[in-house]
Amino acid sequence: MEELKTGIAQYDGEELRIYWSVKDIPKPSELKRMQEILINTPIKLIPQLRLSMDQMKLIKVLTKEYGEILGYEQPEMQDLLKEEFCELYEEEWFSTSPNRVDACTMETATKFIDFIINHAIVRNNIYLYVWDKKTKKTEPCRKYLNDFYSYVVACFLNKKCVVCGQRHDFENGLIVDYDHADKVGTIGARKYDDGLQLRGWTLCRKHHQQRESMPIEEFMEYWHIFPIKLSPTLVALGQKLYPEQFKTFDIEKYRTKINYEVQEFLEKNKGKVFRQGIAYI
Numbered sequence: 001m002e003e004l005k006t007g008i009a010q011y012d013g014e015e016l017r018i019y020w021s022v023k024d025i026p027k028p029s030e031l032k033r034m035q036e037i038l039i040n041t042p043i044k045l046i047p048q049l050r051l052s053m054d055q056m057k058l059i060k061v062l063t064k065e066y067g068e069i070l071g072y073e074q075p076e077m078q079d080l081l082k083e084e085f086c087e088l089y090e091e092e093w094f095s096t097s098p099n100r101v102d103a104c105t106m107e108t109a110t111k112f113i114d115f116i117i118n119h120a121i122v123r124n125n126i127y128l129y130v131w132d133k134k135t136k137k138t139e140p141c142r143k144y145l146n147d148f149y150s151y152v153v154a155c156f157l158n159k160k161c162v163v164c165g166q167r168h169d170f171e172n173g174l175i176v177d178y179d180h181a182d183k184v185g186t187i188g189a190r191k192y193d194d195g196l197q198l199r200g201w202t203l204c205r206k207h208h209q210q211r212e213s214m215p216i217e218e219f220m221e222y223w224h225i226f227p228i229k230l231s232p233t234l235v236a237l238g239q240k241l242y243p244e245q246f247k248t249f250d251i252e253k254y255r256t257k258i259n260y261e262v263q264e265f266l267e268k269n270k271g272k273v274f275r276q277g278i279a280y281i
Contacts (some may be wrong), residue, residue, distance in 0.1 A: 004166065010101055019101055021050040021052075021098055022049065023049075046238075049105045049106050049107070050103045051096065051098055051106050051109035051191070052106060053098075054097060055099060055106065055109040055113065056096050056098060056109075057114065058113060058130070058144060059078065059109065059113060059116070060074065060111065061130050062128055062130065062141070062144075063077045063078040063081060063116065064077070065128050065129070065130075066081075066120055066126065066128060069126055070101050070123075070124065070126075073215075078096070079119075081112075081115070081116055082094070082112070083109075084119075087111055088115075089111070091108065094108060096109065096112075108145045113144060113146070114145055114146055114147045114150065117141045117144070117145060117151065118154045120141075121154040121155065121160060122154050122157070125158055125160075125167060126168070127140070127141065127160060127166075129141060129165075130143075130144065140163070140165055141165070142165075142224075142225065148225070148226065149228055152201055152202075152225075152226075152227070152228045153228070153234065155201070155202050156178070156201070156202050156234065156241075157234075157237065157240065157241070159176045159202060160176060160202060161176050161202060161203050161207055162203065162225055163203065163204070163225065164204060164207060166204040174204070175205050176203065176243045177203070177242060177244075178200055178201075178202055178203065178238065178245050178246075179201060179202065179203045179208055179211065179212065180193075180198050181199045181201060181211075181216055181227035182198040182199050182200075184198065186198070193245075193246065193247075193248060194235070194246060194248045194249040195230050195235035195238060195239075195245065195246035195249050196229070196231075196232065196249070197222050198229075199229050200227050200228070200230070201225070201227045201228065207223075221272075232249075232254035232257045233258045235249050235254075236251050236254070237247070239251075249254060
């Protein structure tokens with residue numbers, strides 16, 4: 001019964017319930033074996049795919065840094081983000097401690113971590129960093145993302161470098177621009193680029209120069225990042241953000257598609273797009 005040593009018991013006056021974290025739901029035969037061992041006590045086994053200790057620690061680190069920047073204590077920052085997250089995704093209130101009965105699942109924790117990172121970028125133009133005790137280095141938040149596409153989109157809409165998080169600040173000489181990861185020559189020339197055919201991302205000048213100095217696959221492997229293809233809606237927004245790009249994009253040609261994407265997103269998120277930002281279209 002080694003697997004139950006870290007379990008949580010809950011007694012309601014009639015039966016004893018034991019909760020414990022698992023990587024995979026045990027087979028019915030294994031549950032039966034456990035119950036036979038504990039036959040003298042009425043027990044209901046409730047395995048849960050709870051968040052890991054590493055996820056709990058990462059959530060705490062991210063909300064602590066985010067809170068310090070905005071002037072909140074870590075618990076308050078975490079609760080504020082959790083409240084918005086639960087409302088946005090229609091989740092029940094949950095604990096981020098694996099030892100609590102109401103602990104969230106690994107899937108919810110992963111989703112919440114992505115939410116925190118993108119929330120900082122979209123809502124407050126903040127790029128979070130995490131001190132990694134193993135590498136003894138400050139690591140960029142993108143390293144901990146599961147949904148990398150939304151992250152690249154968030155950087156695109158907020159003019160931030162996907163590698164280092166530097167924001168565009170023209171007055172101080174800090175330039176972040178849209179960069180084609182695929183060769184423009186594959187579609188003939190830049191004049192034929194409508195923003196829909198080639199993959200891309202946003203890079204600062206430093207990382208743009210580095211990207212040009214090595215094969216694209218090597219650059220992607222080195223930074224553990226990948227480019228994305230833009231939707232018509234994103235290209236339409238990108239025309240205003242990056243005036244020198246997407247000049248051949250015909251917005252009227254895709255008007256129906258753009259309206260559909262926006263409407264679909266609004267319906268999916270029940271009108272909360274303006275709270276979370278349009279970064280997930």
